[in-house]
Amino acid sequence: MQFSKNRTLKINPRLTGERKSEHYPFSLQFYQVPPTENISLSEFETFAVERLKLLKSIENLGVSYVKVSADYTTKLENELRKLKFPYRSPQNDINDEAYDQRRKDHISHFILRLAYCQSEDLRRWFIQQEMDLFKFRFNQLPKDKVQEFLKYSGLEYLAISEEEKKQHHDDLINSTYGLSSTKLEDLEFYKLFCVQNALCALPYVSCPNSWFGSTDGRGRRRNEAEEEDGKKTSLLDPSNHCQST
Structure with a gap:
């Protein structure tokens, strides 16, 4: 990934037709291929900050609610919608908005993966939040989309009769x-x-915690709520947001 010196937000070229589906056919992915396009430093910073906000929200919701509860689902959906991250597959071909959300999801994941590889505690925290995000999205997939996603990801299973x-x-x-x-x-x-x-x-319908090595589905309760996310420099510092599990 390369960055331009111009800090003005770079408008990403719109892709038309089937090219959108070929890039990001689903609202979730395994992040097997890193992004290779050029982005501006402003976009890089925005993507990193907003994904970190999302992962922090996932952590806090996991403390306050049971992860399969209706309240947890509603609040996480609202957070994904507010931060413009994908969480449900559109019924038809994806539009420009859906493509931009999936592109942002793809790039921002790799930005934070790079930032959170510095220590075992950072990696553990990052992986746990990403697993919870993946499980949530997977459980939102319609029945036909589940089979398509598994096949697309090279995970083909034969359904029992x-x-x-x-x-x-x-x-x-x-x-x-x-x-x-x-x-x-x-x-x-x-x-x-x-x-x-x-x-x-x-x-196929649900992702029990045992699939992903989770414990009881509820994180440790935080001592105090963090201050408002005002300083981007502190937000981008992984050491300020890691909790050992």
């Missing part, structure tokens, strides 16, 4: 926390072959 679901009914209930017979009917499960070819079924 209704007969197999009935056959493994009790095993599925016992292996998935909070799953009831009623919910089981509405879920699709995918085959994973584990040790000694044992069949493991993976539900």
